[in-house]
Amino acid sequence: MLSYGRGDIEAFERLYLKHKGALYRYFVRQMGDKQLAEDLYQETWSRVIKAASTYQHSAKFTTWLYRIAHNLLIDHVRAVKPLSEFTEEQQQDMGQEPQALADSYRPDVELMQAYKASLLKTCIGLLPQVQKEAFLLNMEMGFTAAVISDIAGVTLEATKSRIRYAHRSLKDCVAAKWQGGSHEIQ
Missing domain, CATH: 1.10.10.10 (Winged helix-like DNA-binding domain superfamily/Winged helix DNA-binding domain)
Incomplete structure (x- = not known):
């Protein structure tokens, strides 16, 4: 991610290829709706791209990536229904x-x-x-x-x-x- 932040497009491609399947499955399993999962998946990668220049290595990239995914998921769930229903x-x-x-x-x-x-x-x-x-x-x-x-x-x-x-x-x-x-x- 640090390399991508410095402009190395191939570094992003390697990150994307490594994490794309697992991240997509995470959303599908959480949401049960493939279209919604696809939307949240795309938004996660969009946020990764936007944060490239400001990314700071304070945790593993995987942890950071899933933190973004988690926050998007929580935002969606809160917007749609209370967690307990x-x-x-x-x-x-x-x-x-x-x-x-x-x-x-x-x-x-x-x-x-x-x-x-x-x-x-x-x-x-x-x-x-x-x-x-x-x-x-x-x-x-x-x-x-x-x-x-x-x-x-x-x-x-x-x-x-x-x-x-x-x-x-x-x-x-x-x-x-x-x-x-x-x-x-x-």
Whole structure:
């Protein structure tokens, strides 16, 4: 980033190529809306470009990049809805089992794994935004709690709590949905 700030366009290309896939997945997983994810993704890179000449190396570039992404995400969520509310669609999905299982139950391994993945995806979608973000950054991106706390601008203990609560909530949610939607599968 420092090289790009000094005018090295190829340095930006290397940064972009290294981080583009993971950053885009971050937004898709957080938002569940590919068009909105694309908009936030583009805005993140736009802000990186605008900040090139003033960038100061106070943290890893990855941490700085995800801090920008996090702030855009938080700004969007605050503008659209309070963090503690579910969307109408999520509320409707809470008691429903995935359509694939409802339409064609067969006790084979692939179907069972698809059902479990669907349960987990549904439950991740129901997490409060701050827990979902911490969980996904930790599990999918492999970031440590310390890096996540830098990205989110919260204490290390708050980040650890968010990850711990997310795990607990997911375990409880999946167990409840598993019992509620698959009595004969066990």
